[in-house]
Amino acid sequence: EIVLTQSPGTLSLSPGERATLSCRASQSVSSSYLAWYQQKPGQAPRLLIYGASSRATGIPDRFSGSGSGTDFTLTISRLEPEDFAVYYCQQYGSSPETFGQGTKVEIK
């Protein structure tokens, strides 16, 4: 099973700042089959990115994904108030599909 490790655990930033979230896999994720989700308290996860870098429908272009192999990054270019949430990566290149433990982006 591929283990995904997200860092940092918590990111304290101010609105307008740039957020860089990391997701590292224990082995190569085939075909860059990696997704990113956003989750706010009491809500279901929301798909942001699939295929490592493709934005899902309706996702603002301030969200971008990059990476391949074992190292992936989610970047939020300028944080809006609604972006403070927990973010998860998920690989779907091999079964079982696994999630990272999450990165919380909080208001500084």
Add this chain to the structure above:
Amino acid sequence: EVQLVESGGGLVQPGGSLRLSCAASGFTFSSYAMSWVRQAPGKGLEWVSAISGSGGSTYYADSVKGRFTISRDNSKNTLYLQMNSLRAEDTAVYYCAKDGLFSDNWNYGDYWGQGTLVTVSS
């Protein structure tokens, strides 16, 4: 508009059973794999089980294999999760999710339900 509505959660004693349902609308249900993903209180996401669009292929996490059964009724646009021999560690919010790709196996969830809480406790 895609909608997924889970139901069937509740309080159950250890060793008991529960069946979750997920009613789907707004897309061709039989064309997409579906999955159950759970989240224990204050914890991260854990994939539980998936099923192909036809229902002919099913997949399970090791933690639930032999205890949980996923199924679907394409005539009713409904996904199910039969949970037997429940344990305290199965306590979680259970989400159903639609696969984001037109394929036979689970990939990622592009639409998610609001979740249903299952609590296993005596």
